[in-house]
Amino acid sequence: MIGLAQSIPPELKRHIAGFCKPAELANLALVNTSYRDEAEVLLYRKISVWFEPKRLSIWDTLKTHSHKAALVRSLTIKFEPNYYAHTLAAESICTALVNTRGLLELCLHLLEEDVAFQAQIQALLRQRYFNLEIFHCSGYFDLPTIVDSQSNSLQILATCDHWNTLSAFQDIARRYPSLKLFSYEQFDYTTSVFNILNIFPALYPNNTFLWDPISKSYNCHDKRIR
The missing domain is CATH 3.80.10 (Leucine-rich repeat, LRR (right-handed beta-alpha superhelix))
Known part of the structure; x- marks a missing residue:
C-alpha cells in the first residue's frame, strides 16, 4: 500500500519544499525518501557559511x-x-x-x-x-x-x-x-x-x-x- 507521503505528485512535493527554511528542508528530507531529492535540491542550491x-x-x-x-x-x-x-x-x-x-x-x-x-x-x-x-x-x-x-x-x-x-x-x-x-x-x-x-x-x-x-x-x- 502506498503511503500518503509517497502518493503526493513530485511537482507538489517541490512546491511544498519551496516554503521551507534550510532547517526545515533538512527535516523534510528525513520524512520519506520520496521527499529527499526535492529537499536536497533546495537545501544545497545556495550555501553561505562562516x-x-x-x-x-x-x-x-x-x-x-x-x-x-x-x-x-x-x-x-x-x-x-x-x-x-x-x-x-x-x-x-x-x-x-x-x-x-x-x-x-x-x-x-x-x-x-x-x-x-x-x-x-x-x-x-x-x-x-x-x-x-x-x-x-x-x-x-x-x-x-x-x-x-x-x-x-x-x-x-x-x-x-x-x-x-x-x-x-x-x-x-x-x-x-x-x-x-x-x-x-x-x-x-x-x-x-x-x-x-x-x-x-x-x-x-x-x-x-x-x-x-x-x-x-x-x-x-x-x-x-x-
Whole structure:
C-alpha cells in the first residue's frame, strides 16, 4: 500500500519544499525518501557559511557525496576578521570545490597572507572544474588570469577591500567589454558591513552601463552588503 507521503505528485512535493527554511528542508528530507531529492535540491542550491576550523562537516559532506556537491549553485565562504586560512581549511574547501561542478556563484574573501589558498583556488578556476557566472573575491587574486580562465561563462567580477584593482579592471574591461566589474569596501572597520560600492562606468565608453546586474549581485551574497 502506498503511503500518503509517497502518493503526493513530485511537482507538489517541490512546491511544498519551496516554503521551507534550510532547517526545515533538512527535516523534510528525513520524512520519506520520496521527499529527499526535492529537499536536497533546495537545501544545497545556495550555501553561505562562516568558516570554523572545528566544524568541517559541510566540507566533509561535499567531499564524500559528489551528487550533493553537484547541486550547489551559489557558495559564500566567510572568515572571521584577521583569520588566516590554515592548511586544513584550504585543503577541505578545495577538495569539496572539485565536486561542485554546477557552481555558478562563488564569494570568497581571503587575506593577503593567504597566498597558498589563493593559488589553490586559482588552479581550480584554471582547470574549470566549474564555470562561474559571478565571482566575488579579495583583490589579491590574479584577476586577469581568473577572467581568462572563466571567460566563457563569467558575467560579473567583484572585489572587496582592496584599493589597487583599478589597473587590473582597466585591462580586463578592454579585453572583455561585456564583463561587469565593481568593488566594495568598509567605511568603518569596526563593523562587518561593506557599505561603500565602487562602480566604473567610464570603463565601458561604448556600452550602456547596466546597473541592475551589479545591484543584484551586490546584495545576493550578503544582506549586510548594501
